[in-house]
Amino acid sequence: MALHIVVCVKSTPTSVNVPVDPATGQPKTAGLPTAINPYDEYAVEEAVRLKERVPGSSATVLTVGADSAADVLREAIARGCDAGVLVSGPEFEGGDSFATSLALSAAIKKLHAEKPVHLVLFGKNTNDVGAGVVGVQTAAWLDWPSATAVKKIEAIDPSSATVQRAMEDGTDVLKLALPACVATVKEINEPRLPSLKGKMASKKAVLPKWTAADLGLQPAQVGAAGAATAIAKAALPPSRPAGVKVEGATSAEKAKKLVDILFERKLI
Amino acid sequence: MANSGILVVAVSQRGALPPATYELVSAGRKLADALKQPLAAVVLSDKASALAADLASRGVDKVYSVEHASLAGFAEDTFAKAAADVARKEGFAKILLASNVAGRALAARLAVLLKAGLATDVSEIADDGKVSRPYYAGNLVASVEIKTPVAVLTLAPMSFPRAEPGAAKAEIVPVAFDPGAAKTTFSTYQPETSNEIDMGSAERVVSGGRGLGGAEGFKKIFELAHALGAAVGASRAAVDSGWIPYKHQVGLTGRSVRPKLYVAVGISGQIQHLAGMSSSGTIVAINTDKDCPLMQMANVSVQGDLNELLPAIVEEVKRRRGAAPIAA
Ligand SMILES: Cc1cc2nc3c(=O)[nH]c(=O)nc-3n(C[C@H](O)[C@H](O)[C@H](O)COP(=O)(O)OP(=O)(O)OC[C@H]3O[C@@H](n4cnc5c(N)ncnc54)[C@H](O)[C@@H]3O)c2cc1C
Numbered sequence: 273m274a275l276h277i278v279v280c281v282k283s284t285p286t287s288v289n290v291p292v293d294p295a296t297g298q299p300k301t302a303g304l305p306t307a308i309n310p311y312d313e314y315a316v317e318e319a320v321r322l323k324e325r326v327p328g329s330s331a332t333v334l335t336v337g338a339d340s341a342a343d344v345l346r347e348a349i350a351r352g353c354d355a356g357v358l359v360s361g362p363e364f365e366g367g368d369s370f371a372t373s374l375a376l377s378a379a380i381k382k383l384h385a386e387k388p389v390h391l392v393l394f395g396k397n398t399n400d401v402g403a404g405v406v407g408v409q410t411a412a413w414l415d416w417p418s419a420t421a422v423k424k425i426e427a428i429d430p431s432s433a434t435v436q437r438a439m440e441d442g443t444d445v446l447k448l449a450l451p452a453c454v455a456t457v458k459e460i461n462e463p464r465l466p467s468l469k470g471k472m473a474s475k476k477a478v479l480p481k482w483t484a485a486d487l488g489l490q491p492a493q494v495g496a497a498g499a500a501t502a503i504a505k506a507a508l509p510p511s512r513p514a515g516v517k518v519e520g521a522t523s524a525e526k527a528k529k530l531v532d533i534l535f536e537r538k539l540i
Numbered sequence: 541m542a543n544s545g546i547l548v549v550a551v552s553q554r555g556a557l558p559p560a561t562y563e564l565v566s567a568g569r570k571l572a573d574a575l576k577q578p579l580a581a582v583v584l585s586d587k588a589s590a591l592a593a594d595l596a597s598r599g600v601d602k603v604y605s606v607e608h609a610s611l612a613g614f615a616e617d618t619f620a621k622a623a624a625d626v627a628r629k630e631g632f633a634k635i636l637l638a639s640n641v642a643g644r645a646l647a648a649r650l651a652v653l654l655k656a657g658l659a660t661d662v663s664e665i666a667d668d669g670k671v672s673r674p675y676y677a678g679n680l681v682a683s684v685e686i687k688t689p690v691a692v693l694t695l696a697p698m699s700f701p702r703a704e705p706g707a708a709k710a711e712i713v714p715v716a717f718d719p720g721a722a723k724t725t726f727s728t729y730q731p732e733t734s735n736e737i738d739m740g741s742a743e744r745v746v747s748g749g750r751g752l753g754g755a756e757g758f759k760k761i762f763e764l765a766h767a768l769g770a771a772v773g774a775s776r777a778a779v780d781s782g783w784i785p786y787k788h789q790v791g792l793t794g795r796s797v798r799p800k801l802y803v804a805v806g807i808s809g810q811i812q813h814l815a816g817m818s819s820s821g822t823i824v825a826i827n828t829d830k831d832c833p834l835m836q837m838a839n840v841s842v843q844g845d846l847n848e849l850l851p852a853i854v855e856e857v858k859r860r861r862g863a864a865p866i867a868a
Pocket residue numbers: 310748749750751752774775776777778789790791792793794795805806807808809810811812813816826827828829832844845846847
């Protein structure tokens with residue numbers, strides 16, 4: 273039985289060297305080049321692999337972002353997704369994980385009503401906010417089960433999925449009733465580059481754009497108005513004091529001086 | 541009723557509490573004293589009683605003990621329901637969790653269930669309630685305002701001291717729990733086969749990079765790590781070369797660590813590597829190139845050939861301590 277998979281991706285700056293606007297104390301991202309969040313490539317690849325594994329399945333890529341975020345939808349279609357949906361509008365600006373996950377859950381509900389969704393895939397974390405929480409928050413809004421840090425989908429059918437979760441001390445195996453949300457980690461696959469056929473499809477793809485009203489949400493529930501947190505002030509991390517250079521004529525002498533310092537500072 | 545009080549959520553993993561739990565208790569204690577609010581902990585486990593007794597001796601005012609067969613293995617939805625029940629009933633204002641896989645997932649669910657603002661990887665909590673957390677892989681640190689009456693926070697590991705057991709014993713309140721129909725079934729756990737120290741909670745990490753020249757080179761890293769009681773990390777160059785498994789990778793696309801001592805051997809210190817370790821306490825760099833970024837930013841830099849320096853350091857440490865390795 274075929275599956276409908278949704279994969280959530282974010283358009284983020286390609287570099288983590290982001291300046292702070294001294295006037296507002298906010299990170300200054302306007303004009304920075306953007307691309308698909310690196311970890312989301314693994315989620316896209318997994319959606320495509322599931323399509324290959326379960327014939328007749330389809331994958332829809334979903335993002336909440338600016339109009340320019342359509343680029344990451346096209347990128348995911350080039351890599352093998354079938355369709356894309358852009359959730360966008362001025363009301364979504366300035367959202368945090370709380371507001372963004374609500375918008376994602378409302379869009380997933382709408383997709384689910386059109387064609388039942390079995391699995392929603394997420395990346396490990398974004399390279400801008402980097403909290404690694406939006407997938408599970410989305411699951412919570414939907415009241416669906418979830419698994420984070422998934423490194424393998426062992427088995428899947430339309431009613432359940434068995435997944436491996438990478439914990440700090442080993443691997444958990446869990447069975448989730450579907451529909452469910454799964455946040456992936458890098459070990460899950462090796463992403464492939466877009467194919468020529470995929471690139472053609474991505475150029476032609478028509479991407480519906482949904483606003484808060486289309487999702488049945490009030491503008492106050494999304495974006496900065498719906499956010500439960502706000503950056504008060506961003507800054508560069510405190511600079512480190514100048515270091516000590518360990519000098520010596522021989523390696524043994526340097527080793528002795530280094531070990532002296534480690535003991536003096538009670539580091540060992 | 542206005543929300544008040546601080547709740548530490550203690551998730552048992554394989555029947556024990558991860559050491560990060562005690563860091564939550566000490567951070568919670570400091571906050572509770574500053575705000576003049578009570579500090580409670582909730583233990584979620586299939587065998588909660590012993591763990592509750594442990595927490596009760598570490599400076600909390602009250603321990604809620606939720607013991608239920610469904611809390612044996614970590615299921616994100618079931619654990620969140622159990623924690624949310626306690627948080628709601630008592631109207632806690634700040635919920636503290638560990639920034640590990642379980643704590644992060646649980647925090648995410650709790651934030652939605654409690655309609656609460658969420659901040660992860662928090663390294664500092666100010667008395668006015670604002671918290672510091674990293675953005676852009678640690679290139680920026682922001683002070684974040686939580687706009688909701690309830691705040692859910694996961695605390696960065698190694699950012700707060702670990703609460704020690706004391707003579708005072710807090711009251712333990714058993715709490716009944718009805719998980720309802722389970723949508724997540726925990727089936728098995730396969731432990732990591734090696735008995736290496738986990739990087740995330742290690743006080744000391746020794747990392748190796750391309751300068752090691754091959755998988756053989758990592759033997760020297762393991763020897764030094766063993767002598768120092770440290771976990772082993774690596775740069776992406778070393779991982780990509782197949783010298784050591786990916787789980788050891790430190791950096792933007794690896795893990796973030798914050799040990800008291802980080803020793804980088806044969807690692808140049810590209811920004812993607814620094815993203816995973818720059819908030820470590822003391823950074824020691826060992827490198828032939830005194831001008832590389834890691835040597836420039838290190839607290840202690842040793843210029844020289846690692847092939848000579850590493851054995852010399854191991855020997856010196858052993859000489860000073862007797863042959864016994866240091867406990868992690
Ligand atoms: C999107 C992206 C994500 C990335 N994520 C990560 C990440 O998570 N983690 C990460 O580490 N990197 C990451 N990288 C890669 C990063 O840019 C660097 O390529 C990598 O960190 C370099 O590793 P290195 O320092 O070991 O190697 P090199 O830069 O080659 O440095 C080797 C060092 O060894 C020294 N050396 C050589 N011989 C000796 C000797 N005999 N004794 C002492 N010193 C010696 C050299 O002087 C040099 O400084 C990422 C890159 C990209 C583009």
